[in-house]
Amino acid sequence: MREKILTIIEKNSKIDLKELAIILGEEEIDVANEIAAMEADGVICGYHTLIDWDKTSIEKVSALIEVRVTPQRGQGFDSIAERIYKYPEVNSVYLMSGGYDLLVTLEGKSLKEVSSFVSDKLSTLETVLSTTTHFILKKYKDHGTIMAKKYEDTRLKLTP
């Protein structure tokens, strides 16, 4: 049941509990308990809303920053990652394989705000060797949802 609940609410966290129980063929109380358990265990970490900010009047700039760092003795990458993720403007921090170490995603009101975060805060951290900043120009698809196009049903209305 756990996996099925997660598959559904990953795409639609707003789903009504009663409806969720119906489509899974389970009792409502069991589904509620399972969700509560997953929240307590930290399997479910939060419920977010996917927003296409381009359709609003609010200006937002998103950036991906590749960061190369010197790992610290006894702590690896964890303490430097923590230094970075504590900034509230940072959206996500991932440890990566390949040509750089940390991938940081970030949102700001303007190019200037993002670049000043990189130059003033990120680059000046002692263990950071270098940064490469990429600005996102357009989001076509985010969290498995296509933002550019609307789905249209082109099937014949009645078929045998």
Place this chain on the structure above:
Amino acid sequence: MRNPLSDKITEVKPSGIRKFFDIVSEMKDAISLGVGEPDFDTPWHIRDEGIYALEKGRTFYTSNAGLKELREEIQKYIEKRQGVSYDPMKEIMVTVGGSEAIDVALRCMLNPGDEVIIPEPCYVSYVPCTKMADGVPVIINLKNENRFRLTPEELLEAITEKTKVLILAFPNNPTGAIMEREDLEKIAEIIIEKDLYVISDEIYSELTFTGEHVSIASLPGMRERTIMINGFSKAFAMTGWRLGYACGPEVILKQMIKLHQFAIMCAPTTSQYAAVEALKNGEEDVNMMREAYNQRRRYLLHTFEEMGLPCFEPGGAFYVFPCIKEFGMTSEEFALRFLEEEKVAVVPGTAFGDCGEGFLRISYAYSLEDLKVAIGRLANFVARLRENQ
């Protein structure tokens, strides 16, 4: 001028769905619960393989029976899923949808006057194809109280000296009924005893929600008596690719491939390359879609229960077949009024045989969001009818 037409084709009745289709097409704002094809797009990796085949210039005929690689994949898949093994070189053919396989099988198996037993309600093409193959359709009216399964008693009653073929189509369109192993065993016993053949249309086999699909061909003594028909349309959401297949004993398949060669040449090449990918790497997609259909099925059954609309629990396909007899209208009257008053199209049960009277076919090949809107309107309609009763 002489009549250009054959008596045979003029006597075949047009599909019962046709009249409705014309009305619905006129109504621009109508929403529909009437389609018989998946709402999912063909999974991207399968489409991608089709595109790649075109890019590579694979635009020629394949061998008549279909790409060897595809037939080999079909062999593996059928063996894994149904537990029956067919020789990919002699016992499997790739057809233009399951529909062609039905037509070709009947034309290769019937002599004039041979009787074909067709349990209804069922898909619309068995009766016309039987007639065009000079066979005589013998209808069994399946019953709601048997959950629209074929019982041995019903079958025995329909068999005569002239009976040659039984058409079995489970999971069933339009009822969603399935036949389980025990049901099929009793049927198989009669088939063997009376020396008959079965054309088993298993196009919805992957959409079985209560237990695993069982093919009658997998029962002892039935492989030699069965033409198993399946395809890619429903399982892999590939209706427009027009690709199906038939498996059966060499003695029948050889003639079917001969007829297919003269009538069709070969199934579309692009589709065949895409289908290889579907069978090799499509299992996850099928599982995902099956789960989605099953969720919708549960939702619909629940809402019918809430509105007090009797409906047996269908075990397969993507249809529910609720009973509307309490409203004192024919299926067609009900469907027409529902369309006019609530702008939702459903198919009257009678489009699938006379015994579909009193029932509606409601398809759940729609997103839950769309279903909610349409079923909400059905609830309004039903409530209004009851008020005025």
